[in-house]
Amino acid sequence: MKKIVTLTLVLMLTFLSMQTVSANENKQEDQDLSLADSASSAILIERDSGAIMYEKNAHEQLPPASMTKMMTLLLIMEALDEEKITLDEKVRVSEHAASMGGSQIFLEEGEEMSVNDLLKGVAIASGNDASVALAERIAGTEEAFVQKMNDKAKALGLENTNFQNPTGLPAKNHYSTAYDMSVIAKELLKYGKITNYTSVYEDYLRKGTEDEFWLVNTNKLVKFYDGVDGLKTGYTSEAKYCLTATAKKDDMRVIAVAMGAQTPKERNKAVTNMLDYAFSQYKTASIYKKNQPVTQIAMIKADKDKVNVVTGDAVSILLKKGQDSSGIETTIKIDQDMDLPLEKGAKVGMLQVKQNGKVMTETPLLLEASLNKANVWKLFKYSMKEMVKNAN
Structure with a gap:
């Protein structure tokens, strides 16, 4: 022992005139709120403490779509922190990575792109091809990377998450919850540099070449909600519209997750409602x-x-x-x-x-x-x- x-x-x-609120207090009050009516599930937490300010069906297993990439980004940031990869090194794109459908930055087999630019492709444009290219660089194969994703989920104590790929493309037995997504986002935000990428509304890859590609952030709240600097959207026909957003005002950073909204407008409204509620009703005090x-x-x-x-x-x-x-x-x-x-x-x-x-x-x-x-x-x-x- x-x-x-x-x-x-x-x-x-x-x-x-303030009171400390634990993660499980004010539940009755939360039940009376109508912050995320348009979402199947939702949660609102304070980043440092993880305290829950609002939740709705937060532990319901649902397809997370491209919010999956938050775990992919977490493993990328860990690899950078441990100096297993560097931002300026070039990654050679495999045939498998280049073949990814859905959201992509149109990588070609044999093309070489820096980790920094691939990271932009994942964080800003939700590129499936960029996600797989980095996954293969870090773990050797996509399958080995997925094992790392699931190992990390277990290490974080996530009981309702299982990944089948690093992209969020539809796959059997690929699921998570609003609560688990908020925990992954909380962990990802330990790496302060991640918001240098997720907060960018537009950028370019291969700038000045004939293959120049315009990146536009899939998270429109980055541009239209003051303080939002991440994190990840998601959409498939099964998952509907999803979003994990983070915003910071003064010393308070919060994370809001909405899953299963029918339209992007409804998704953004649910997240906006939660962010408004957090900043109007709560404040944080730093201890360390x-x-x-x-x-x-x-x-x-x-x-x-x-x-x-x-x-x-x-x-x-x-x-x-x-x-x-x-x-x-x-x-x-x-x-x-x-x-x-x-x-x-x-x-x-x-x-x-x-x-x-x-x-x-x-x-x-x-x-x-x-x-x-x-x-x-x-x-x-x-x-x-x-x-x-x-x-x-």
Whole structure:
């Protein structure tokens, strides 16, 4: 059994006329709202905490269409972060990738395009061919990439999602839910650079050549709703019109998902209603920034005396306007049964935010720098120091 050291910090939040809202509160109030009547299912969450502000049939399994590409984009961003691929490297397009139908950027077999441009093709124009080309570059084959997608879904605790391809093209046993889509979007937004792509309304590929291609964002709210900078639309005849949108105003970022609307107008109206509701009724308060040090780890046989432990994501609380807040407890739990070496970014604990003893959010705690085994000289100096201390 793992040993855990727990540190509890009480944060007396003095925000006037506000109250912390957990992910499961105000459900009765939500049932009376008519924010997404035109959608089969929908959900509205705050990004940092994951707190739910509104939901409708949020766990109903439905085809996600091209919203599938949020998981594809997540694995692409992870590969970039881990330096398994680079933005400027060229990817050679296979016959299989070039053969994708539906939304595409008209890649040709044997064509070489940079990861950066292919990423634009996925994020802005929802290119199926660009999605498969990047999937094959990352995992070798589309099938192997799909396995990575499903493995990631399991790692995120998604119980109602199964992928058959990286595109969202119709396939048997390919499904997700509004809730699961919001979790994938939440994870994708950990990579702040993704909105550099999803927020672009129009751009060009192969600019200045005879094969120049105009990219136009399939998410029109990027242009017509202030603060929207992503994320992904979807449409098939089975899925109908779907959209996962994210918007940020002041320090608050929210995610709204609508699935199964009959028209693009109805889909956009449902999402717009949810965004309006979020920004008119709620506010967030930041507790920690992403990668902010919260404590330190010291290990006797390590090559460093101390290493900072940092937050793996931003930590915020969701506040309902017009009500009072009470004290918030922040609990830091550090695993004591860790073996060296430990790589930078290794998970070493959890940070919990509680109100009245109830866990509101949990955020992984990560090592800011690697910890390796100490060399013989360092261990000798430590032993001598302990001998002197014990002698005194």
